[in-house]
Amino acid sequence: MAIEIVKPNDIEKRSFAIITEELAQRGLTVPDREAPVTKRVIHTSADFEYAETMTYSENAIDIMQDLIRKGADIVTDTNMAKSGISGKTLEKFGGHVHCFMADPDVAKEAKERGITRATVCMEKAARISKEENKPIIFAIGNAPTALIRLREMYDDGSFRPAFIVGVPVGFVNVEAAKELIIETDIPYIINRGRKGGSNIAAAICNAVMYDLPSARDF
């Protein structure tokens, strides 16, 4: 297998061209508006299955971009996703990326209550969102319990997330937790099934931001 000579700045372009070509070869179609996001997810995973499972609520990308333009924060459930999301790009619009998972108060409360730290993090995010009157985009790449808690707060009327990127990965309650969000009228980008991850959550957030006309000039 020979190494192909590609300039650093051209690697991404070449990768997306290959993805576009192979989607066509496989007979997979992705709506134009969603293509930059779904393709970036495939770019991050080399897994074409995402073309069949990525699910968008109506006008999801427009809604998420509008929130970003208005300075929404992103709250994620892993520090890996936080590292992967382009904080620099979000800050151009006045937003910040947060992850509360490693906060000592979160660990303490989770232990005391016998629940996951991700559950406590969602409650903390809801509290901050209400105190600061700031919309939050949730980017969940790991913990289905985060999605379950967001749905519970939605159900009891205590908090409504502005947007959910719901791509936890795994084998226990992951598929069911995603469906719990799809059933609501909260706008979302979700990957149905077991697959997802922190890298996928970050790829989705970045793709939506990069697709904003004013984001790419950095």
Place this chain on the structure above:
Amino acid sequence: MAIEIVKPNDIEKRSFAIITEELAQRGLTVPDREAPVTKRVIHTSADFEYAETMTYSENAIDIMQDLIRKGADIVTDTNMAKSGISGKTLEKFGGHVHCFMADPDVAKEAKERGITRATVCMEKAARISKEENKPIIFAIGNAPTALIRLREMYDDGSFRPAFIVGVPVGFVNVEAAKELIIETDIPYIINRGRKGGSNIAAAICNAVMYDLPSARDF
């Protein structure tokens, strides 16, 4: 789809039980010594294809564990992987996790020389390894150019990596770069093909560390 009630501490155990069961159902076998690593990769990706593509050099896990016990550092090519690798566990053995990708000197040099930052990072890691006489485990989850540079330094005799976790993901030179490492006598854990990622690199490093008898008591 109903939500299954599982205590926070039991979620991982339950997930690994499901993975073990489904590997058997799919007729996939993984050697015992490698199973904790391959299963953690599947746990991180929900992708059983890894059971067929994960490739280990002879005694790879023993060699990597020995390096960790002796205080080897881990150098990775993304800050996402750095976030995902348990630095706390590595520090118990005297090692540290590094990523030089965001270092201003790296960005400057890469631009001047028209090469990727990952290439420059590998050279920086080699320099530090030699100066400090410290073995380095490379955990490459993104850039095939990192693997290509490691192979070049191996070929010209200027540097020999102690171990390579080689799981870049993508479409341009990813498969070929992995084969370039497999051809050498450097010990490795590599996922053949296009798949991999920062999350996979972190999962492999963590699985190898967690499998050390003294690592899990934290």
